[in-house]
Amino acid sequence: MQINLKEIVPSYFERNSVTNSEIWGKTISFDEGSHIHIVAPSGSGKTSLIHFIYGLRKDYSGTLSYDDKNIANFSLDLFSSFRQTSISIVFQDMRLFADQNVRQNIEIKRQLAPYHPPEKIEEMANRLGIGNKLARITNSCSYGEKQRIAIIRSLMQPFKFLLLDEPFSNLDDNNxxxxxELIAEECAARKASMIFVDLKELDFFAGQRILRL
Amino acid sequence: MNYKNIQSLLSTSQNKLSRWISYFGLGIGVLLLLCSMQMFVNIKHLLKENNPRKNGFDFISITKVITNENMGKDNSFKEDEIIDLKAQPTIEDVAPLIANQYRVKGSAGNIIPFSTDLFLESINNDFIDSVPPAFRWHEGQTDIPIIFSSDFLELYNVFAPSQDLPQLSDKTISSINIVIECYGPQGLQKFRGNVVGLTERINSILVPKSFMDWSNKYFSGVTSVNPSRVFIKTRDANNPDLLTYVQQKNYHLNKDKTKFGRIKKLLQSIISGLGLFGVLVILLALMLFSFYLQLMIAKSKDNLQLLLTLGYSPNWLSKTMASTWIPVYIGVVLVSILLVFVLQFAFVHFLFAEQGDLSYSLHWTVLLVALLLLFLSIYSNYRMVKKELYKIG
Known part of the structure; x- marks a missing residue:
């Protein structure tokens, strides 16, 4: 699978204000298996880009396609099938079911297209240090915990691309x-790509493709 | 994937009252509709046997209305008027009643001392309710087969005792030889009349058409006669188009013959009204339930939106959500069918048990409509949920 961006510019941006960007207004492709790190300061449209690629927003000019299929023409049902098997996401604002417990939040995604057995939830939670929080109502978890729940949830399904929108903003260096490490392992197991957007460059991506928005 | 996992994300426990009212309303509506359908079938069945119809047709006599203005004028039907009658889409066929154009006198010989002036008429055999094989005549035959009106026999039996005449049954009338005397310029000719059948439909003394044609020509020299009354064959004597046409032309229609049709029509109209009311109640109940669903979706909007974002398809969600209420709808329709069955049982058992011509079981169309309603309810919920999900997706 390939994600192609052809002269994408958010409709609320002036076209001449994005001339220095390596993504906005350019023609660019993301191939399966390659990791892309997108770095940009606040307000430059990182979340918008992730939402455009995931199909949540359409307020842009240009063409965005999965392989050669323009996603502007996708139905909600077609997006669903891609979101079940090909594209997973960690939102900046996490988007968890506040009244559900941690396990339920992860399980609801796992059941949609099971890639891992249920025991894997516990294993991953232990690795990320929230193993003892699985029965807790999500609303009562801290931002850092919520971020780890959202990460584990995104890894429960098969995918070819993993979209990560500032997924570590509330985590300390250790976590x-x-x-x-967990994300990299899961991507490798699936031979999948990650598109990682953040405010600053991460050591993990040293020597890899880094784009400035 | 199953509904249990997402059920806790939907506010299904909200607005329980409107949900239960909609179930109850749906039940009442389905009951009314199915009940009226079954009654419609019952009435059709009950009145079928009393209706003087032949192969699903009504046969009615039409004459011109005699008024003070047209009294004494020629009030017979002209050829173009008969053609016009035939051209009406509501009229399947037309047959004139041809009357004798000479004097006829009838007597019962020596057995019954009774003599009277008579009139004879003939009509196409197709229009006679039952034509006995003996009802045929050829030139030279002195016996004339007669089909006698049951009403006339009844009239005779009413006045016979006061005239010291014997009353006659349907069977004995056929054994009486009636002497028919026809008068023409050549003088008197006698024939022997035999009653070979009785008719409920035509108030007349019918002879074979071959005899009427021959005798009119022989005794009065007339070859073509304009009839004073015609019989029409129609699928529905109560058709408003037919009645309007008859009224416009100032024709008189024998309304008594359509008595059962009119009663049936009236009863079926009342029951249709009841059925229509049932449909209205069903629609209202479905609307109320759709409001409940809309409210539930609105209250669970954030969760549903997130489910869609995570990759739950709106198609699967709507199917799963709509199928949750299938057992409830099946229950409502089954209870309604059961109640209609109990009502039908009571109707047949207490009112028509002796006649034995009504079935205890429900008509298949009633069951089919119940099935269709079930499908309609589930499908309308599915469509509604899907539409709402697409709105928030």
Missing amino acids: RAKAM
């Missing part, structure tokens, strides 16, 4: 390293 950040653990999370990055």
Whole structure:
């Protein structure tokens, strides 16, 4: 699978204000298996880009396609099938079911297209240090814990691309390293790509493709 | 994937009252509709046997209305008027009643001392309710087969005792030889009349058409006669188009013959009204339930939106959500069918048990409609949920 961006510019941006960007207004492709790190300061449209690729927003000009299929023409049902098997995501704002417990939040994604057995939830939670929080109502978890729940949830399904929108913003260095290790393992197991957007460059991506938005 | 996992994300426990009211309303609506359908079938069945119809047709006599203005004028039907009658889409066929154009006198010989002036008429055999094989005549035959009106026999039996005449049954009338005397310029000719059958439909003394044609020509020299009354064959004597046409032309229609049709029509109209009311109640109940669903979706909007974002398809969600209420709808329709069955049982058992011509079981169309309603309810819920999900997706 390939994700192609052809002269994408958010409709709320002036076209001449994005001339320095390596993504906005350019033609660019993300191939399966390659990791892309997108770095940009606040307000440059990182979350918008992730939402455009995931199909949540359409307020842009240009063409965005999965392989040669323009996603502007996708139905909600077609997006669903891609979201079940080909594209997974960690939102910046996590987007968890606040009244459900941690396990339920992860399980609801796992059941949609089971890639791992249920025991894997416990294993991953232990690795990220939230193993004892599985029965807890999500609303009562801290931001850092919520971020780890969202990461584990995103890894429960098969995918070819993993979209990560500032997924470590509330994690300390230690937890950040653990999370990055887990994500990298899961991507490798699937031979999948990750598109990682953040405010600053991460050590993990040293020597790899880094784009400035 | 199953519904249990997502059920806790939907506010299904909200607005329980409106949900239960909609179930109850749906039950009442389905009951009314199915009940009226079954009654419609019952009435059709009950009145079928009393209706003087032949192969699903009504046969009615039409004459011109005699008024003070047209009294004494020629009030017979002209050829173009008969053609016009035939051209009406509501009229399947037309047959004139041809009357004798000479004097006829009838007597019962020596057995019954009774003599009277008579009139004879003939009509196409197709229009006679039952034509006995003996009802045929050829030139030279002195016996004339007669089909006698049951009403006339009844009239005779009413006045016979006061005239010291014997009353006659359906069977004995056929054994009486009636002497028919026809008068023409050549003088008197006698024939022997035999009643070979009785008719409920035509108030007349019918002879074979071959005799009427021959005798009119022989005794009065007339070859073509304009009839004073015609019989029409129609699928529905109560058709408003037919009645309007008859009224416009100032024709008189024998309304008594359509008595059962009119009663049936009236009863079926009342029951249709009841059925229509049932449909209205069903629609209202479905609407109420759709409001409940809309409210539930609105209250669970954030969760549903997140489910869609995570990859749950709106198609699967709507199917799963709509199928949750299938057992409830099946229950409502089954209870309604059961109640209609009990009502039908009571109707047949207490009112028509002796006649034995009504079935205790429900008509298949009633069951089919119940099935269709079930499908309609589930499908309308599915469509509604899907539409709402697409709105928030």
